[in-house]
Amino acid sequence: MSVAELKERHTAATETLNSLKERLRERRLQLLDTDVASYARAQGKTAIALGPTDLVCCRILQGHTGKVYSLDWTPEKNRIVSASQDGRLIVWNALTSQKTHAIKLPCAWVMACAFSPSGQSVACGGLDSVCSIFNLNSPLDKDGNIPVSRMLSGHKGYVSSCQYVPDDDTRLITGSGDQTCVLWDITTGLRTSVFGGEFQSGHTADVVSLSINGSNSRMFVSGSCDATARLWDTRVASRAVRTFQGHQGDVNSVKFFPDGNRFGTGSDDGTCRLFDIRTGHQLQVYTHPQQDDNKPDVTSIAFSISGRLLFASYSNGDCFVWDTLLAEVVLNLGTLQNSHEARVSCLGLSADGSALCTGSWDTSLKIWAFGGHRTVI
Structure with missing residues (x-):
């Protein structure tokens, strides 16, 4: 088969796919009797x-010297951790604006950070494809930095998002450019479950955001560059519970x-x-x-x-x-x-x-x- 024939088939298939997507969108609208x-x-x-x-x-x-990419609050409301392109995590006292910790990262290209439920440790991930855990109570090394207490390695793409499972300092979920989400056991550093990847119901492009259900920590939702959001149950990693369509671009942020x-x-x-x-x-x-x-991109949301x-x-x-x-x-x-x-x-x-x-x-x-x-x- 010639290149021209392949291109022609690809064009025809793309047109058919777009037509089916439009019919599906119209059908969904017909089924909705009203909106909120x-x-x-x-x-x-x-x-x-x-x-x-x-x-x-x-x-x-003020204290970062590069673009701020991510932030998270502690559950007790008075501390914030932020990640920046300057290669540092900074922990702030939100009441006084003072910095309590400035952590030099192994990889400057950090994209996500999160506080543990107890507020005793922070996690971050980025272009090194690793999620690094820092215990804020650890003694400083000879250079005056807090050492990495655990490195969660296994993703084949950048780590775009991370969130601790509520009320559990030992479990964390990450999203990655390898199209998967992973549930980790921080104590052992091992993957407990992988969501997506070889499974047909998984994302077909980079996962860029996730949110764990605060009412039921077994459920979480992920957003992806494939323009969909998917709902997962940590007990059934083999398939997504449901796929949500409607967006025409990357889903940069999801929040329960x-x-x-x-x-x-x-x-x-x-x-x-x-x-x-x-x-x-x-x-x-x-x-x-x-x-x-x-229209400008939506970068982050919260309720x-x-x-x-x-x-x-x-x-x-x-x-x-x-x-x-x-x-x-x-x-x-x-x-x-x-x-x-x-x-x-x-x-x-x-x-x-x-x-x-x-x-x-x-x-x-x-x-x-x-x-x-x-x-x-």
Whole structure:
């Protein structure tokens, strides 16, 4: 068979695939009787009113000399760990803005970091394809650095994300550019389960995000460059429980809704979406209001404690606060005083929901808190 014939067949197959995808998308829309916003409006719900003084930048964490790529809060709410292109992990006291630890990493190209549930150790991963664990109580080495306490090796691609299993310092899940997620036993350094890879129900492109269900730690969701999110059960690694489609670009961020029955996604297509894990249906789409086709990428998302607010950061420096019920933007932190000057690459909410931390390519982190006497939403 000639090259020209192969190209012709490939073009025909691509057209057929795109046609089937479009028919599937239309069929899904027909099956949905309504969405969250339409139902909420029918019930007379009104949008939350947030003004420029309701969320204020109360702390600026400066110390990194490179782009900030990832951050995480401790469960006790007062400490943050951040990872930067400068090759360091920094642990911050969020109340005082002071650095408690500055950890020099074996690989400067770090992409993800996470605090353990006890707050005694941190994990990070990046282009070295290894997830490194650091015990914050370890004695310093001769160079004054905290040594690596465990290296989790086994991925065949970069480590894009990592998260400890809730209430368990000995287990951790990573996502990787090798299209898989892995559950690790940190005590032994061995892989407990591999999700995807040779299994047909796995991702077909890089895994770039994951989120563990806070209500049921056996369940987690992953987002991928294949434009899908997949739900997994750690007891059944051989296949994904469900695949969620709808995005037209990489799924850069996934986050479970507080009740554990839904999760949100953020994508390169400029939208955030809300999915129900029980029905597999898409409940709502949150589309960046920019009118042209060059909508900024969604880089990270988080929900408020009640789930009424969705925080979404974008590649153009915007950081929207969405009303999840009505799909309306109620505030843009990017327009407020002391906002970031570059791409907002990551964000996270404190355990009690009282503060939001954002990290940016401008090398800084900022902590936003509700001003006045507003109750936490």
